[in-house]
Amino acid sequence: KQEVTQIPAALSVPEGENLVLNCSFTDSAIYNLQWFRQDPGKGLTSLLLIQSSQREQTSGRLNASLDKSSGRSTLYIAASQPGDSATYLCAAATPGATNKLIFGTGTLLAVQP
Amino acid sequence: NAGVTQTPKFQVLKTGQSMTLQCAQDMNHEYMSWYRQDPGMGLRLIHYSVGAGITDQGEVPNGYNVSRSTTEDFPLRLLSAAPSQTSVYFCASRRSASGSNEQFFGPGTRLTVL
Numbered sequence: 001k002q003e004v005t006q007i008p009a010a011l012s013v014p015e016g017e018n019l020v021l022n023c024s025f026t027d028s029a030i031y032n033l034q035w036f037r038q039d040p041g042k043g044l045t046s047l048l049l050i051q052s053s054q055r056e057q058t059s060g061r062l063n064a065s066l067d068k069s070s071g072r073s074t075l076y077i078a079a080s081q082p083g084d085s086a087t088y089l090c091a092a093a094t095p096g097a098t099n100k101l102i103f104g105t106g107t108l109l110a111v112q113p
Numbered sequence: 114n115a116g117v118t119q120t121p122k123f124q125v126l127k128t129g130q131s132m133t134l135q136c137a138q139d140m141n142h143e144y145m146s147w148y149r150q151d152p153g154m155g156l157r158l159i160h161y162s163v164g165a166g167i168t169d170q171g172e173v174p175n176g177y178n179v180s181r182s183t184t185e186d187f188p189l190r191l192l193s194a195a196p197s198q199t200s201v202y203f204c205a206s207r208r209s210a211s212g213s214n215e216q217f218f219g220p221g222t223r224l225t226v227l
Contacts, residue, residue, distance in 0.1 A: 004155075031213045043203060043220040051213060089156075091216075099210055100146070100171065103155040 006104035021075040023090035031093035117219035136204030145187040149200040163210040
């Protein structure tokens with residue numbers, strides 16, 4: 001059974017710092033790994049999608065990597081800003097009857113001005 | 114495109130009441146699903162649909178019904194609300210049942226059952 005873990009659960013950094021959020025998964029048989037952002041009281045916004053055949057994806061100041069063999073993905077945020085404060089969720093698309101997303105419980109990021 | 118829309122945004126029910134959470138998408142996506150989000154438990158799949166007329170159960174289907182009469186709409190019905198159903202509900206869609214497609218989420222419905 002696929003399990004997705006995100007560590008740390010919460011992170012506070014000063015503005016301008018580069019940071020890495022971690023996501024690990026137990027079953028390497030995934031279609032893809034998707035990173036989402038969730039603002040308080042809001043829905044999920046898709047940030048990056050890495051297919052299982054890819055190693056990384058980039059969008060602006062965000063870079064996500066995927067290492068299936070070790071069961072890890074990282075989300076790198078460059079030059080963090082207070083507007084980056086949110087909860088970041090990763091989800092593994094897992095083959096099976098439902099082809100569903102298995103979510104981690106998220107990392108709550110606070111960027112201090 | 115409006116993407117995935119959900120109504121209502123907030124709802125308070127009494128135990129035993131029934132209601133329907135609405136979800137619609139305008140991206141012509143085949144696959145739609147409902148998740149609930151609870152503190153410390155992440156998002157869990159309730160029901161999903163791979164196309165009009167086809168639905169199936171996810172991880173936590175008890176107490177919920179769904180139907181898919183059109184490609185665009187995927188309502189979630191609470192038959193007899195219980196306090197354990199207090200949660201935030203998200204509808205999601207993707208282009209097809211293939212797990213390789215990007216998934217898009219609606220803004221959520223925050224439900225409280227008293």
